[in-house]
Each structure stands twice: as structure tokens, then as C-alpha cells.
Amino acid sequence: MTAVRNLSISLVASLLVVSSGCETAKDTPTGDDATAKKIYDGLRPTCGGCHGENTNFPIFASATAFQVLILQDPSWVVPGAPEESEFVKILRGEATGQFSQMPLTGDNFATLAADGKTAISVDEIEELIRNLDEQPSLPVESDRSLPTVARKSGDQLLRSLKTQVGLSEDVFFNEEHSGATSGRFAVLDPDRSPMRNPGYGEIPKSIERYIRLGGHSYLEGRRGNTEINPAFVQSLVVLSQTYCRLGITRGDGVLSEATLADVSSDPAGLSKIESNIEYLYLRMLGMLAKEQDKSELLGLFQHYETESSTEDAWTAVCSAIVRDPRWLSL
Numbered sequence: 001m002t003a004v005r006n007l008s009i010s011l012v013a014s015l016l017v018v019s020s021g022c023e024t025a026k027d028t029p030t031g032d033d034a035t036a037k038k039i040y041d042g043l044r045p046t047c048g049g050c051h052g053e054n055t056n057f058p059i060f061a062s063a064t065a066f067q068v069l070i071l072q073d074p075s076w077v078v079p080g081a082p083e084e085s086e087f088v089k090i091l092r093g094e095a096t097g098q099f100s101q102m103p104l105t106g107d108n109f110a111t112l113a114a115d116g117k118t119a120i121s122v123d124e125i126e127e128l129i130r131n132l133d134e135q136p137s138l139p140v141e142s143d144r145s146l147p148t149v150a151r152k153s154g155d156q157l158l159r160s161l162k163t164q165v166g167l168s169e170d171v172f173f174n175e176e177h178s179g180a181t182s183g184r185f186a187v188l189d190p191d192r193s194p195m196r197n198p199g200y201g202e203i204p205k206s207i208e209r210y211i212r213l214g215g216h217s218y219l220e221g222r223r224g225n226t227e228i229n230p231a232f233v234q235s236l237v238v239l240s241q242t243y244c245r246l247g248i249t250r251g252d253g254v255l256s257e258a259t260l261a262d263v264s265s266d267p268a269g270l271s272k273i274e275s276n277i278e279y280l281y282l283r284m285l286g287m288l289a290k291e292q293d294k295s296e297l298l299g300l301f302q303h304y305e306t307e308s309s310t311e312d313a314w315t316a317v318c319s320a321i322v323r324d325p326r327w328l329s330l
């Protein structure tokens, strides 16, 4: 239990990244963090306007958001292999997905760069990607106790998450929301029939997400996988944040004792926030929060509350709970 507990703290500490304006990176980033910052700084003048905080795809909300959503997502960036990285292709106007180029309109990034209109060149970006660590660093890697903890299967994980944050399937497949964040992060079981399109051509990515979470497919003869590998951890980070945020804005499971208007600087607000943390802990982990858990989560809440908003703060609290190994293993 102690091992699991330590692991929980290190997971919570190292995966705390909310796609928002706040920078969680250290003052002088090193290694891949530094690479992320360089590419992010170089691209932001060109791309930031459409991909900042509160946009559908907030990859330029912060260097950390860029790192988690792009650099650590193997469907965008293959560390060490820029030529295989879809993200580089989209900069060159050679992507085969929904969008062939970025920026969305006008010249593609490579053309703008060749004309000297950007802060970084495609060659520089390629060189940085070539030097990224082969294996994205996994915070839990060194913890030998991990493989002995069985985790929820892909299906169990998605089902619990949706139920706990109070979301219905409709949120993901509603016409009204197609093209919004909800569609982008839908996860599709490829065996489901008929498949409904959750947004602009998102089916392949949604299935890929399902596979990365360890989902099985009888039709494709693929067994479920309950390993905790880098692809799983990365998918879970993005998924927990997105589902928690959707749960806060469109669901009815995350906020019960407090509202987004409650702030911790007000004593009445603070007590509602504390009650909601207890409520959420019990709802999601099925156990009473100890004083230490409560104060850790409150600290986390307050960090994001001051840096950005109560919505980000609750997203951080909810996704920290999802990434607790006890949540994963229950």
C-alpha cells in the first residue's frame, strides 16, 4: 500500500498539467522540456492566435499544453523521427488527415518560414524532434511495484469516467457539438455498429485513442491490453483532463457541493470547495479522503484557481483523482 501511495503522489505531481494559460514547467527547463519550450516559442507567433486557451484545440495555451498534446502524442510526433511525424507534415502542407496544412488558410508554415516570416524554421523544428528522447519519460517507470497492480480495462475505464463525471454519450456525438473539443476527444470502440461520426473525420483518431487505452476489438482480433505503457499514460492524461472539463461544463457529476462561482479566498466558498473535494474523492475513489489527501487536492485547486480559473482548478482536481493508481486499479 505504501508503494501505491508513493506512486500516487509521484503520478499526481508529475502529471499535473492542465491545458490552460499557466506554465507548470520549471524556470529553466531541461531536456525534452527545453525542446518543447523552443518549438512552442518558435511557433506561437504564427499559431497561437487560433490555438490559445479556450479554443477547441488549445495546444498553444502553454508550453506544457504543447508538450503534452503534441510532442508526447505519438500520433503527432515520433521522437527521433521528424520525417515520420504527422506534426511536421502539417507544417509542410503534406498531412493526410483532416487538414493538410497549418496555418489553416494562406501559405503553409514551411512557405512562411522560407520567406523569413516566422520565428523558427522547419529545419530547426526537425532537428529538435530528432533529438527528443526515444522513449518519452514515464514518471512511473522506475516503480517496480506497478506491474503488479492490475488496472481497469479500456472499457471499464471509459465507462467509469463517463459515469463519474456525469456525461452521457450524447455529449460526444451530438451534431451540435461536432467539431468541438468533445468530438476531438471521443473514444470509439471499433466494434460498435453503426459508427457515428463524432466530428470532422475523427473516427480513426477516436479508435486509435481506444486502442491506446487498451481497448479490445473482437472484429479485429485484438485483445484488450491492461499494460501501463507510455501511450496509455499519455492518453490518460489528455482524456482525464478533457472528460473532467466536459463533466464540469456539461455533466452533473463533478460539482455537487460547490459551484464555479465559489472561491477559496471567501470563507463560505472555501468550506463549499472542501466539501466538494470530499464528495468527489468519495464518488470517484469510493473512500473517505484523509486530511493529507484533502489538503493536497485543495493546494492543487488553489494553485490553478489563482493562476487561471475555478474551471481549470476543478479540472486539475478531478483529473488528479483519475490518475491516482487507486482509481485506475479499482
Ligand code: HEC
Pocket (backbone or CB within 6 Å): 043, 046, 047, 048, 049, 050, 051, 055, 056, 057, 087, 090, 091, 097, 098, 099, 102, 103, 104, 105, 109, 179
Ligand atoms: C486561422 C486559424 C488557425 C491558425 C493560424 C492555425 N490553426 Fe491549427 N487549426 C485551426 C482549426 C480551426 C483547427 C481545427 C480544430 C479546431 O477547431 O481548433 C486546427 C487544427 C489543428 C491541428 C489538428 C489537425 C487535425 O488534423 O486534427 C493541428 C496539429 C494544428 N491545428 C496545428 C497548428 C499549427 C502548428 C499552427 C501554426 C503553424 C496552426 N495550427 C495555426 C485553426 C488555425
